[in-house]
Amino acid sequence: MSDAALSAAETLPASRYPIDALLADIGGVPVSLEPTDIKRKSRDYYWYSPILNARLKDKFADIIVTPRDEADVIRVAGACYRHRIPLTLRGGATGNYGQCVPLEGGVVLDMAAMNQIEWQKPGIVRVQAGAKLFDIDAQTRPNGWELRMHPSTKRMSQIGGFVAGGSGGVGSVTYGGMREPGNILAARIVTMEEAPRVIELRGDAAQKISRAYGTTGIITVLEMPLAPALPWIDVIVAFDDFAEAIRFGQAIAMADGITKKLLAPIQWPLPENFSAIRPYCPDGKAVVLGMIGAMSIESFETLLEPFAGTVTYKTPSEDALNKTPLYEHTWNHCTLQMFKVDRGITYLQVLYPHDRVVEAATEIGAKFPGEVMQHLEFIRINGLMTASGIPVIRYSTPERLYEIMAAYEACGIMIANPHVLTLEDGSRYKRVDADQLGYKHEVDPLGLLNPGKMRSFVPRSPGPLQ
Amino acid sequence: MSDAALSAAETLPASRYPIDALLADIGGVPVSLEPTDIKRKSRDYYWYSPILNARLKDKFADIIVTPRDEADVIRVAGACYRHRIPLTLRGGATGNYGQCVPLEGGVVLDMAAMNQIEWQKPGIVRVQAGAKLFDIDAQTRPNGWELRMHPSTKRMSQIGGFVAGGSGGVGSVTYGGMREPGNILAARIVTMEEAPRVIELRGDAAQKISRAYGTTGIITVLEMPLAPALPWIDVIVAFDDFAEAIRFGQAIAMADGITKKLLAPIQWPLPENFSAIRPYCPDGKAVVLGMIGAMSIESFETLLEPFAGTVTYKTPSEDALNKTPLYEHTWNHCTLQMFKVDRGITYLQVLYPHDRVVEAATEIGAKFPGEVMQHLEFIRINGLMTASGIPVIRYSTPERLYEIMAAYEACGIMIANPHVLTLEDGSRYKRVDADQLGYKHEVDPLGLLNPGKMRSFVPRSPGPLQ
Numbered sequence A, B: 001m002s003d004a005a006l007s008a009a010e011t012l013p014a015s016r017y018p019i020d021a022l023l024a025d026i027g028g029v030p031v032s033l034e035p036t037d038i039k040r041k042s043r044d045y046y047w048y049s050p051i052l053n054a055r056l057k058d059k060f061a062d063i064i065v066t067p068r069d070e071a072d073v074i075r076v077a078g079a080c081y082r083h084r085i086p087l088t089l090r091g092g093a094t095g096n097y098g099q100c101v102p103l104e105g106g107v108v109l110d111m112a113a114m115n116q117i118e119w120q121k122p123g124i125v126r127v128q129a130g131a132k133l134f135d136i137d138a139q140t141r142p143n144g145w146e147l148r149m150h151p152s153t154k155r156m157s158q159i160g161g162f163v164a165g166g167s168g169g170v171g172s173v174t175y176g177g178m179r180e181p182g183n184i185l186a187a188r189i190v191t192m193e194e195a196p197r198v199i200e201l202r203g204d205a206a207q208k209i210s211r212a213y214g215t216t217g218i219i220t221v222l223e224m225p226l227a228p229a230l231p232w233i234d235v236i237v238a239f240d241d242f243a244e245a246i247r248f249g250q251a252i253a254m255a256d257g258i259t260k261k262l263l264a265p266i267q268w269p270l271p272e273n274f275s276a277i278r279p280y281c282p283d284g285k286a287v288v289l290g291m292i293g294a295m296s297i298e299s300f301e302t303l304l305e306p307f308a309g310t311v312t313y314k315t316p317s318e319d320a321l322n323k324t325p326l327y328e329h330t331w332n333h334c335t336l337q338m339f340k341v342d343r344g345i346t347y348l349q350v351l352y353p354h355d356r357v358v359e360a361a362t363e364i365g366a367k368f369p370g371e372v373m374q375h376l377e378f379i380r381i382n383g384l385m386t387a388s389g390i391p392v393i394r395y396s397t398p399e400r401l402y403e404i405m406a407a408y409e410a411c412g413i414m415i416a417n418p419h420v421l422t423l424e425d426g427s428r429y430k431r432v433d434a435d436q437l438g439y440k441h442e443v444d445p446l447g448l449l450n451p452g453k454m455r456s457f458v459p460r461s462p463g464p465l466q
Helices: A003-008 A019-025 A035-040 A050-056 A070-083 A133-143 A159-165 A203-209 A242-254 A275-280 A294-304 A331-339 A357-367 A398-410 A436-443 B003-008 B019-025 B035-040 B050-056 B070-083 B133-143 B159-165 B203-209 B242-254 B275-280 B294-304 B331-339 B357-367 B398-410 B436-443
Strands: A063-065 A087-090 A107-110 A117-121 A124-128 A145-147 A186-190 A198-202 A218-228 A232-239 A260-266 A286-293 A309-316 A345-347 A376-381 A384-389 A392-394 B063-065 B087-090 B107-110 B117-121 B124-128 B145-147 B186-190 B198-202 B218-228 B232-239 B260-266 B286-293 B309-316 B345-347 B376-381 B384-389 B392-394
Touching (some): A070 A087, A070 A107, A070 A218, A133 A145, A186 A203, A218 B294, A232 A242, A232 A294, A275 A309, A357 A384, B019 B070, B035 B063, B050 B398, B070 B107, B070 B186, B070 B218, B133 B145, B159 B218, B198 B203, B232 B294, B242 B309, B275 B309, B286 B294, B294 B309, B331 B345
Parallel strands (some): A063 A107
Antiparallel strands (some): A124 A218, A145 A218, A232 A286, A232 A309, A260 A286, A260 A376, A345 A392, A376 A384, B186 B198, B186 B218, B232 B286, B260 B286, B345 B392, B376 B384
8 A cells, every 4th residue: 555545544443442541541652643654554564465465454553652661661561451452563564464463453562762772792682672683783793793684674674573573584594593492592571461570581481472473472672692794795696497596506505614694596587576686687597696605605606616507796795774685685575576566476485395495396386387486595494404485476366376385285395374364374384382372371361462363362351441 | 652662762764765865955944854753753643543553653754844835845845756755744643544654654744834824814714734723713813713613633733634634523513524615715735746836726626635634735725714703602511311412412403593613422431531621520421512602502501401411511612722622522532531541442433324313322322331432523414414423442352343333334323434544445424525536646646645545546657766
């Protein structure tokens, strides 16, 4: 929906919640009741999915609340609990599953103002949940460190939203996904109770908020492990044959002596939409986009020799807000680049079997020529190197989409369905092994946090309004 | 053999080579003809193997030559070629297979004086072959880098000897072994010819000198990739059960979010010999020795919770020449610690199957209780996490030793026999995929470099002496 369309619709239905009572309780905490604000801040990139778009486009908050600090969060949480008002966390809103869309209205808690770094130690940063990934890297790099992984939306995303919804990204080829032990050190949360508690979840316990969409506590602070900030080289390699591109990507992926942050084989015609790097993506060719450690770039090219590929681009990575980075052509940005020229598409999220990556990709590709366009991102999962993928799909009907999903699964490729709203339906291999449902009962007994997203949760009887 | 024993035997048999003619040709290059020097510099730690000890204890050089620079190396090589004198490279002599023992006498080329760092770039060091690993780390760490891997003999080893004979070590749990693409960037060699050439082997070509015992050229300079120098924590965890120790080690090994440099489960009674850390090795317990990134130590302890193990030691790693480091209880130093109290042992080198590490270790352990004492070092190989091991064996006869080796292989555990002299017999899974034999014909046509170590090599007819 364009901003113009938003402004045209300036009124919203009256709220079913006692918003005035809430306002009286949280006086001083910045809020917005402007319909334009409310509409803009009630959505994310769910429109990549025509199915989610239909279900979410008329879901709006009643009020946007922007806490300045943890004390504000506690006041808002307590007030929401007393007045039985749902509260949905909003980070950078770069997700694609409606993670931050308030299905039941109520408060959208916009974390953008809580964006401070609390401290840095060698290899660790402690940061408020609303800090942008880009800004975190900018502040840790002078000390020699950077985030271990980030989504392709790094220029906009916030760390809280990434941890609450993301599963991995650029960097996961080395560190695995967010769910791997050691990739979240601690989370500080505020509970949704009469008297909200502040809880520090350390170690394994921090997984209780990982990929839980903010249903298991209001994340205020995160302690994240860092990676050494290395000199990265952006590289593009072109191949006549997509399978050859995958084979080469896998050879680099499996070479532990080659330091890397990104390895993405991408099938033609997807590169046709890569306006920022189009000159380096020859017509009709598959490409591998990579971020390779400068100390490994010669070895990377040596390993390319037996493959039928040509380096078309090789230049030091640059993280600048005003420049499209190479990684914004991988992961779900690959879909976005195509949306810019073609709205008739959607996408899936898949995980290739680690011991049959090339075979499975070839097999599924042969079944849907022209309809399924593949790109793979190599990642480690459970200690094994494999590849996830976010295939771009020419969209016709939901039925056809589900048919394609079934075909993927028949090829041994796992699906994490991005066309559903709930954690349980969407996550599968991305789910962590923590008792998030049990924990929700402890910290959000009435189910007021992002209601509708944790399908298995049944709140205890709310009791009378106070 | 003790130094006292060496001094007692002060004379050596007359040389079969024209050493005087050599001396005339290389005037100015430092040499030693002292029997004590010659005997000391003609051996390494081959005496770990009673079989090699019997074969090597009377193999001596005729002269020790200590080049100051590449020009010296060229003069010595040319003179050796003209006079048909064998030349064997010597680094820190910390190997265990007689790599630097001159089977046919002649020159031992002691590289110790060629120990300069040529330059450093982010993630890369270019260094003369005789530089000690300890000194390289000391000079790269202030810039934020360290060697990716080192043997447990780091305090004595030289980089040239490690590359020419080693296969991996502390650090290989992350970067794999030396043979993995990207772990050697380049080597500069001098050929053994009438007019010695200087050749720069870059990329894949550098593998021609990897683990070739100096048979494929005289390595003068190496360009090595580096790892970020991280704050490491030495940790010891004690377990009642050795299999549980392996299971925990493997869980950490497979956790890509936990940064590590060393992970070694060690069976009792081996820790009984660890005098420097004995207070942290409880009687009768298996231990896991680890070097864990400081940013991951809390996650390490979290992952320990479901295992029946107890942290007994946890302190920042310190690399000091006058202090026994934790890693000097792992790899083949584990054997050395036992040799200090018990000479009736020897060892093997093994590679556990990556998908049956615990099972295979348990199976072989049950076959030889008290006779085989296992310790494992987790390493990556070909992109998969597995474990190598250097079991300590109570030695009786060569026949019994070969029986034990056969039992290992029957359990699916590969053997790299450390009781043989030649590359072909010893290396197996450690061999690189480069045509070292073909290359030797190009750079050492007469087979004068470390003769007897590359069994498959047949020199061309040497022609008349010049």
